[in-house]
Amino acid sequence: MRVANQAGRLQIVADGVAVDVETASGGRFSAEPQQIFDRWAEFTTWAATADFTDGTPVVESELGAPVPRPGQIFAIGVNYADHVEESGLTLPDAPFVFTKFPASITGPYDTIEHPGGSVDFEVELVVVIGKEARHVPVSEGWEYVAGLTLGQDLSERDLQLSGPPPQQFALGKSFAGFAPVGPVLVTPDEFADPDDIEVSTVLSGELMQKSRTRHLIFPIPVLVSYLSSIVPLRPGDLIFTGTPSGIGFTRDPKRLIGVDDELVSRADTIGEMRHRFAATDRPHPLTTVSRSTSHV
Incomplete structure (x- = not known):
């Protein structure tokens, strides 16, 4: 799995296509990239079933740090x-x-x-x-x-x-x-x-x-x-x-x-x-x- 921070929103990426996690999960997971690590095991289980049909192209210029606010x-x-x-x-x-x-x-x-x-x-x-x-x-x-x-x-x-x-x-x-x-x-x-x-x-x-x-x-x-x-x-x-x-x-x-x-x-x-x-x-x-x- 590849995870990105695009325009400040958590995305799953495959073959140049990005899926917005908050939208695709029906709000189960936040769009805020840093928060996902507290629920990492639950997230990866869900992400394995994610549907890329409605994904959009990755916009390179919008990519931020995938871990924007590490504690340490x-x-x-x-x-x-x-x-x-x-x-x-x-x-x-x-x-x-x-x-x-x-x-x-x-x-x-x-x-x-x-x-x-x-x-x-x-x-x-x-x-x-x-x-x-x-x-x-x-x-x-x-x-x-x-x-x-x-x-x-x-x-x-x-x-x-x-x-x-x-x-x-x-x-x-x-x-x-x-x-x-x-x-x-x-x-x-x-x-x-x-x-x-x-x-x-x-x-x-x-x-x-x-x-x-x-x-x-x-x-x-x-x-x-x-x-x-x-x-x-x-x-x-x-x-x-x-x-x-x-x-x-x-x-x-x-x-x-x-x-x-x-x-x-x-x-x-x-x-x-x-x-x-x-x-x-x-x-x-x-x-x-x-x-x-x-x-x-």
Whole structure:
């Protein structure tokens, strides 16, 4: 099953045709996309019987984030060995976890404000949680996944790496629009192998990243198990699973995102996102902050 957010309404999509869930279900399910995850099992049972006869063509320009208001966004750093190597780090013994703030979510074709500084790309497969997960065994990890979507963990490296440890990972990765996801959510059964999905980044026509999720150091069931052993995962939460090598910041010379660039992200079966970046006349946050000279 493929689920979309078109013009703010929940849709089921097949072969380029969209069915409005609220209308087709006679009001049984809300049109609001985020609410469906609280009733995911009931919804998927109904959706298997949905009639596409009265469906309408998908309008790409109207597609928004399939998960528009997640309660929590977890992100996994250095989860591909080649990205560990290019970052000059050592293989982690456990998942390296940080967060992105939910207000950074945007859709698959939106224009994103460029805040200045060193804006970098990180294509990632994104997990959407389908039911509350707490102390989940690795062997049951996939049972808690509603579906998969595509994401970019956009990162402004100057803010992210500023100051002494602990550095500003969450802030540097949470500017408005820095968590684009889409274009649809796809349930695991739609993939030939949900543990082996190709993801890639193309920046203004140049291939920058390309890998497969079989190379994840900590696969999806491990991530669900590990995170749920610490904090409850709730329906509609997101897990950005990590990015492969090829990011712009570690290249020599660096290749970062400018306001004239087009960022294209792709994942097998899920589809493609395309983003442009708009300049702003507001100063970069690091140029405006100052430390108080008075201390208690």
